[in-house]
Amino acid sequence: MHELSLMEAVRDQALAAAHADGAIRITVISLRVGELAGVELEALRFAFPVAMAGTIAAGAELRIESEAAECHCTACDAPFPAPDGCCDCPRCGAISRQLLRGRDLRLLSLEVV
Template sequence: MHEVSLMENTLDIALQHASQQGANKIHRLKMRVGAMSGVVPEALEFAFDVVARNTIAEGAKFEIEQMPVVCYCTNCQTEFKPEDLIYECPQCHQLSHDIRSGREIELTTLEVS
């Protein structure tokens, strides 16, 4: 389960930022996770509960914003959300290889005191 190591790294980043701010408690963390990231949100939530134990993040609210796949059609010059795993433009039916969103895994919000 790579979600545990991913959460360990994310929590390390959060703890470093909290320390730099002189914080004693992390109240909320929010991550943005893309549909193509290979991350299972439920496993990430479970991993957070495990790795946050005995840290200043224990008991913090953990949120995941799931990001859909968004592609760009160079032929039509439009962005679109594919309906399935074939990234075909709904207007001109050309296949797209330009993925604009859906791969991200990032810590976006950190609330501390």
């Protein structure tokens, strides 16, 4: 359960960026969370209002873009989805050693006024 400390990092980065911009309120916070980032989305949503309380982001909307895991198969020379992190190619069965995406954990953008 490290989602609260992650959300505190979101808050700190968001407040710093809003402050630098001269914004008075944060209305939307957008994140990208990879399927293999080891983060529970429900716990992240639960932590959001707790972390933002008492700041200019209180009451903001949380948007989460989920990033599906995807590998590249060298045998087929094509990408394939790797649900649950399983890297065996559904076409040929070869195990891919190339994870293209799925581990990202990123603050994408803010909407501010």
